[in-house]
Amino acid sequence: MIPLAAVIAVRPGGRSPGRRLWIPVPLLPVWLLALPFLVLALPIFFIACLAGRVKPFRALRVLWLLLCALRTTRVSFEHRATSVLVHIY
Amino acid sequence: MSDSRRQVLDMLTAGQITVDEADRLIGAIEDGPAPAAATALVERPATAPRYLRVIANVAEDEETIKVNVRVPLQLLRAGVRLASIIPAQVQGEIDTALRQHGVPLDLSQIKPENLDELIDHLGDLTVDVDGEPNLKVQVFCE
Numbered sequence: 001m002i003p004l005a006a007v008i009a010v011r012p013g014g015r016s017p018g019r020r021l022w023i024p025v026p027l028l029p030v031w032l033l034a035l036p037f038l039v040l041a042l043p044i045f046f047i048a049c050l051a052g053r054v055k056p057f058r059a060l061r062v063l064w065l066l067l068c069a070l071r072t073t074r075v076s077f078e079h080r081a082t083s084v085l086v087h088i089y
Numbered sequence: 090m091s092d093s094r095r096q097v098l099d100m101l102t103a104g105q106i107t108v109d110e111a112d113r114l115i116g117a118i119e120d121g122p123a124p125a126a127a128t129a130l131v132e133r134p135a136t137a138p139r140y141l142r143v144i145a146n147v148a149e150d151e152e153t154i155k156v157n158v159r160v161p162l163q164l165l166r167a168g169v170r171l172a173s174i175i176p177a178q179v180q181g182e183i184d185t186a187l188r189q190h191g192v193p194l195d196l197s198q199i200k201p202e203n204l205d206e207l208i209d210h211l212g213d214l215t216v217d218v219d220g221e222p223n224l225k226v227q228v229f230c231e
Contacts (some may be wrong), residue, residue, distance in 0.1 A: 047146075062171050062174055066164065069166065
């Protein structure tokens, strides 16, 4: 299944460090919004694949697998009191 | 006769325990403690790694930048499949470029079938990079 949500947690540095701002990002509406554009881009993708001698259906399958595998990825950065955490669900 | 068994029989003679209780106690004494090999078998097997962790610490002027990345190994599997869609001609070019940079890797030889074995071995992987004095990188599976 593709990632359906993500959370971005930001703890800004400065005068009042320690308070972390949690920003939930529902990805399902993002996918739904992107779907028409993806459908429109599909013929271009197929032409590009054929021009590059790449099997288009296999490429689509691999891209789908990559997207699905992104779930549970977590990346965090910390510098001084500032930290950013991105968690994909 | 062992001391434990004699003690149980003494308790039975004194009427402190019943015959059934004495039988159970003697049975427990005869069974003895579980051998070490048996307990080793009961131990929980090591679980397969699910994530690749990269932790980097960069020290700059008494400040530290920490980067902590946890990537599911499933992404690694998908990434290897990505290599399978690269045209053969391009694969050859990539192999040549890698060889020139001292990495004798043949992309066509990496197949999804061999990937599970590779990931199993990644479970024991721990890489510590301490080349730069201010940089410390840890790569491991969990």
